[in-house]
Amino acid sequence: xxxxxxxxxxxxxxxxxxxxxxxxxxxxxxxxxxxxxxxxxxxxxxxxxxxxxxxxxxxxxxxxxxxxxxxxxxxxxxxxxxxxxxxxxxxxxxxxxxxxxxxxxxxxxxxxx
Amino acid sequence: xxxxxxxxxxxxxxxxxxxxxxxxxxxxxxxxxxxxxxxxxxxxxxxxxxxxxxxxxxxxxxxxxxxxxxxxxxxxxxxxxxxxxxxxxxxxxxxxxxxxxxxxxxxxxxxxxxxxx
Numbered sequence: 001x002x003x004x005x006x007x008x009x010x011x012x013x014x015x016x017x018x019x020x021x022x023x024x025x026x027x028x029x030x031x032x033x034x035x036x037x038x039x040x041x042x043x044x045x046x047x048x049x050x051x052x053x054x055x056x057x058x059x060x061x062x063x064x065x066x067x068x069x070x071x072x073x074x075x076x077x078x079x080x081x082x083x084x085x086x087x088x089x090x091x092x093x094x095x096x097x098x099x100x101x102x103x104x105x106x107x108x109x110x111x112x113x
Numbered sequence: 114x115x116x117x118x119x120x121x122x123x124x125x126x127x128x129x130x131x132x133x134x135x136x137x138x139x140x141x142x143x144x145x146x147x148x149x150x151x152x153x154x155x156x157x158x159x160x161x162x163x164x165x166x167x168x169x170x171x172x173x174x175x176x177x178x179x180x181x182x183x184x185x186x187x188x189x190x191x192x193x194x195x196x197x198x199x200x201x202x203x204x205x206x207x208x209x210x211x212x213x214x215x216x217x218x219x220x221x222x223x224x225x226x227x228x229x230x
Contacts, residue, residue: 004156034217043117043203043220044157093157102218104149104157 002028002098006105013084014113020080021108023094029074030096035067038091038107047092050077084112115140115208119221126194127229134189134224136178136204145207146187147218148178152200160202163187174198199228 003026013019023033031052036044048069049057056069066088068080077096081088093107118137126132138144148160161172168180178189187204204221 036220041223043222046217046219049217095157101159101162106156 002026002096002103004094004096004098004103004105006092006094006108008108009106010109010111012111012113015085016083018080018082019084019110020078021092021094021110023077023079023096023105025075025096025098025103028096028098030077030098031074033071033077033094033096034102035069035077035079036093036095038093044093047079050094052077081110084110086112088112115206115219117204117206117219117221119202119204119224121224122222123225123227125227125229128196129193132189132191132194132198132226134202134204134226136187136189136221138185138187138206138208138219140185140206140208143209145209146178146180147205147207148172148176148187148189149203149205149220150200151203151223157203160189194226194228196228196230199226201225 005024007022033050035047037047038044046059047062050069050071052071052074058064071077089112091107091109094105095102116139120135146163149157150160151157160176161170163170163180171177176191180187201223203223205218
């Protein structure tokens with residue numbers, strides 16, 4: 001099946017710095033990718049829909065200036081957490097549609113000190 | 114607002130026991146329904162899905178689910194579980210015909226399944 005890869009899988013940063021997470025579709029092209037956030041023992045919450053060549057669509061309550069999404073090519077979307085704070089610590093997961101179904105990346109665990 | 118509920122937060126079973134995990138949603142319109150599994154340290158993987166047709170759908174690894182429209186439910190079942198089924202299970206729903214769009218999924222809170230050998 002199709003493969004979606006995220007990098008880095010784990011990142012630790014200081015408060016106030018920015019962190020970029022990459023999401024790649026390895027063997028298919030994805031015009032649309034999705035970014036989710038998963039809190040411990042909770043469900044995945046959709047943050048935004050990333051559209052190749054256009055602006056991302058953010059869900060209600062998600063700060064677009066804080067979570068910058070760029071979908072520069074058909075195989076790459078990036079999520080940048082700007083001026084990160086400890087409350088941004090979470091597990092971020094991306095997904096992309098291939099072969100008629102959604103495939104998920106392995107997730108990126110962000111810890112902000 | 115549309116929502117997805119999984120009432121079983123943690124289920125513990127012995128091997129060979131039968132499994133049923135509940136999933137309910139709140140929406141009167143057309144839905145697409147999914148069950149995903151997340152094994153420890155691995156990606157979310159699709160177990161099965163329902164779009165239309167036979168409400169009893171069969172997925173991978175012996176899992177099946179039944180869509181009961183009148184009950185707004187899509188419960189996951191397996192007649193005999195194995196230790197390797199230990200994982201987190203998520204129900205997800207795509208609410209068609211709303212401003213959610215065609216590809217957005219709303220996930221339930223997940224059910225942790227522990228199988229005792």
